[in-house]
Amino acid sequence: MDRVRVRFAPSPTGFLHLGGARTALFNWAFARKMKGTFILRIEDTDVVRSTEASVEVILESLEWLGLHWDEGPRVGGPYGPYFQSERLHFYREYAEKLLREGLAYRCYCTPEELEERRQMVIAKGESWRYDRKCYALPDAERKRLEEQGRKPVLRFFIPPGTTTFQDMLRGEVLFHNQELDDFVIMKSDGMPTYNFACVVDDALMRITHVIRGDDHISNTPRQVLLYRALDFPVPEFAHIPMILGKDRTRLSKRHGSPSVTYYRDKGYLPEAMLNYLARLSWATGEEEKEIFTREEIIERFSLSQVTKHAAVFDLDKLNWMNGVYIRKTDNRYLASLLRDILLREGRFREEDFTPEFLEYLENLIAIMKDRLKYLAQIVEEADYFFREDFAFDPEAFEKVLLPEGTEEILRECLKALQDLPDFTVETLENAIRKKAEELNLKAARLIHPLRVSVSGQKVGPGLFELLSVLGKERVLKRIERALDALEERRRTS
Template identity: 75%
Template sequence: MEKTVRVRFAPSPTGFLHLGGARTSLFNWAYARKMGGVFILRIEDTDVARSTNESVEVILDSLRWLGFNWDEGPEVDGPYKPYYQSMRLPLYQEQIQKLLQTGKAYRCFCTAEELAERREKAMAEGKNWRYDRKCLQLSPTEVETRLNQGASSVVRFLIPEGETSFIDMLRGDVTFNNVELDDFVLLKSDGMPTYNFACVVDDAQMKITHVIRGDDHISNTPRQVLLYKALGFPVPQYAHIPMILGKDKTRLSKRHGSPSVTYYRDKGYLPDAMVNYLARLSWASGEEEKEIFTRQEIIERFSLDQVSKHSAVFDLDKLNWMNSVYIREANQSVLVQILIEILIREQIIKPD
C-alpha cells in the first residue's frame, strides 16, 4: 500500500509572502490535491529577532486570498501540532540529546571572535575555511565543567567522511562530497534550533513524504539527508523548483514590481488570475496554445515531471493581460465585492 502524500509549505514570518513563496505553496498545494494527499502549513518562527505576529497574519491572509486551503496547520491544527516551530522546542531538545549521546554531534564553545580570527588566518593563507573541530577534542569531563561554569555553547553536527547523495525529482541524482560540508550548528547558544535541524525534525515527525521547495535550498539538502540518517528517520523525496527572475534575469525584487502577494491583491488583481499566472511559471501542461487554466484544471494536469529546471521570468505585462481576461469573465457582483474590500483596506469607506 502506497503512503499518503504529505507535503508542506513552511514560511518564515519575517515579512510579506513573496511571489516565489506563493508559487512554492501553489506547487505543494496542487501536488497534494492531485495525489489525494495532505497539504500542511508550518510556521518557521525560530528567528526570534525578526519573526512577528503581523507577518504570520499577512502570510495566512495571502494564502487564504490565493485559495490554498491547508489541511493541517495554524487555525485548523492536526495530529502533529503545534505547527509553530517556536512551540516545538522540547522536540528539538530531545533529538539533540540523541545526537550528543551517540557521538553524532558535539558541544562547541568557540566564541564568534575566535572563529572570526581563525577564519581570517585561514583565508590569509589561501585556505578554504571550515570549522576546524577544535572543540571536538574536548573530553566529556571538560564539556561538563564548562557547562557547569555557565560557558556559552552551540551544538554542532559531526559530518561523516564520504559522499552524500539524493534523488531530485527534477534533476535526478545529486551528489555532494562531504569534505565540502562544514560541521554546521544545530542548536544556537540561545537554545533555538537552526533551520536545517528544525526542518528535519519537523518534516520527519510530521511524516512529510515530499519536500517541494526552491532550488536555493539544494545546498541545504545534503546536510538534511545526513541528519535524517543520523536520527534514523526515513528520507523524503525532494523536488527543487527554479527561482523566479525579473526580465533582466536577476532575482525578482521590488524594482521589477512589488514581489508581495498582498500588493497585487490590493491593486485589484483577481486571485484566480494570480494562481493561473504563478502556475505557468516553470510548469507546462504540454498544451502549447493553452494559457488560461482553472484551479481544477491545474490540479488535474499538475505533475512535477513537467516542471522546468530553468529559472522562470516574471513578466508583469503577461500578468496584466491574464488579469484582464479574468476581469472580463468575472461576475459583476464579484468585482464589486473586491472593490469594496480594497476601499475598506485603504480606509476610504468604513465596513458596514
C-alpha cells in the same frame, strides 16, 4: 507508496512573496492531484524577526489564493503543534540523542574566535570550514569554559565520504562531505537551526515529499545526513527553480512588489494570480493554452513537467491574464472588490456604500472592465468617478476646451441634456448627434469637449456610456464647472 504528505513552511518575518506563493501552490497542487495531505507549518524560531502580524498576513495570503491547508494553524491536525516555537522539546530530545551517540558535540568557540581563525585560513588562499577544535575537548576544558559563562552550541559531526539524494527534477545529486563543515544544529540559546528543526519536523509530521525552491539544494545534503543519523526515512525531494525579474536577478521590490497582498490590494483576482503562478516553470505540454482553472491545474499538474531553469516574472503578462479574468467575472463581485479598495484607501467610510452607490460602482465597472488590467486602475486613472474636484489634463484643456467656439458648444449641449427625460445611452447619443446636426458640426466636435468636461481627460470609456453612468445631475454640474473654468482662464489671461 505511502499516502502523499507535503508541507509549506514559511518563516513569519514579512509578507508572503510570490516565490513562496508559487512553492505553496506546487505543494498544494501535488497533494490534491495525488489525493494527499497539504500541511502548513510556521517556522518561527527566529524570535527576533518573527511576528504574529506576519503569521496573519501569510495565512490571509494563502486563503486569498484558495490554497487551503489540511493540517496546520487554525485547523490543527494529528502531528501538531504546527508552530516551531511550540515544538522545542522535540528538537532538544533529538539533539540529546545525537549527542549521546557521538554524532554531535558541544562547541564553545566564540564568534570572534571563529572569525579570527577563518581570516587566517582565507589569508593562506584556502577555504574555511570549521576546524573541529572542540570535537575532542577534554572534560576539564569544557568545565573551565562553562565556568567562564560560555554557553555551547551543538555541532553535527559530518562523516567522511559522499552524500547523494534523488531530486525529482534533476535526478541524482552528489555532494562530497569534505565540502561540508560540522554545522550547528542547536544554538547557544537552546533554539534549533533551520536544517535541524526542518528534519525533525518533516520526519515527525510524516512528510513524504519536500517540494521547495532550488536555493535550498545546498541544505539538502546536510539534511539527508541528519535523517540518516536519526534513523528517519529520507523523503523525496523536488527543488523548483527560482522566480527572477526581467533582468535575470532574484525577484525583489525593484521589479514591482513581490508580495501577494500587494496584488490583492491592487485588485488582482486570486484566480488570475493562481493561474499566473502555476505557469511559472510548469511546462504543461499545451503551450498555446494559458488560461487554466483551479480544477485544471489540479488535474494536469505534474512535477515531471516542472522545468529546471528559472522562471521570469513578467508583469505585462500577469496584467494581461488578470484582464482576461476580470472580463469573465460578474460585475457585482468586482464592485465589492472595488469597494474594498476604496475603503482601504480611506476615500469613503463604510456608511457611504449605500445600495445606490454600490449600483453606481457596478455600472462603472461595466463600462470600464474591457480596459482594466487590475481594479485599482479605476482609482488611479479615473478618479473622476469618485470626486467632483478632479483636475483637467492641461493638454486636454488647451487643445479641446480652449479653442474658439467651444464654450458655445458646451452651452448648447447643456441645454440639450437638461431637457432629456432619461439618461440612457441611446437617448444621450441621439440628443448629442441631433444637436451636432443643428449646429452643422461633426459629432466629434461635441463629443470631445463633453468628455473633457465630465472627466478631465481626452480618453476613456465610450462617452455616452460614461454620461449614463455618471448620471444627469453630475454631468450637468460638471459641464457648468468646465464653463466656469474656461471663463476664469479667459478672464485671467
